[in-house]
Amino acid sequence: MTEGFRLKFNNASQRIFGGTVRPTVLAWETNDAENSWSAEARLIDINGDKLLASVGQATASRKQEAKELAAKSGFERLREMYPSIDLSDI
Numbered sequence: 001m002t003e004g005f006r007l008k009f010n011n012a013s014q015r016i017f018g019g020t021v022r023p024t025v026l027a028w029e030t031n032d033a034e035n036s037w038s039a040e041a042r043l044i045d046i047n048g049d050k051l052l053a054s055v056g057q058a059t060a061s062r063k064q065e066a067k068e069l070a071a072k073s074g075f076e077r078l079r080e081m082y083p084s085i086d087l088s089d090i
Helices: 004-017 063-081
Strands: 021-029 037-045 051-060
Touching (some): 004 021, 037 063
Antiparallel strands (some): 021 037
């Protein structure tokens, strides 16, 4: 799976917030046999020490897939939250 939505999530965050926040997608293992990975798209402060918002979550059987799905969810959430900002070319 490509990193398409992770790049879109990062680029959308930069367009909306400039350099004031840092987008990140974290993943961790779970105890679920079918969906053994969870991931969350987050916006943290530029220093990296304060969570500002969790904007997307996902689970999957593979780590990279969970991260990509969480980034997709985060990107879509940013589009909903900021409809006046054109993200169509991202």
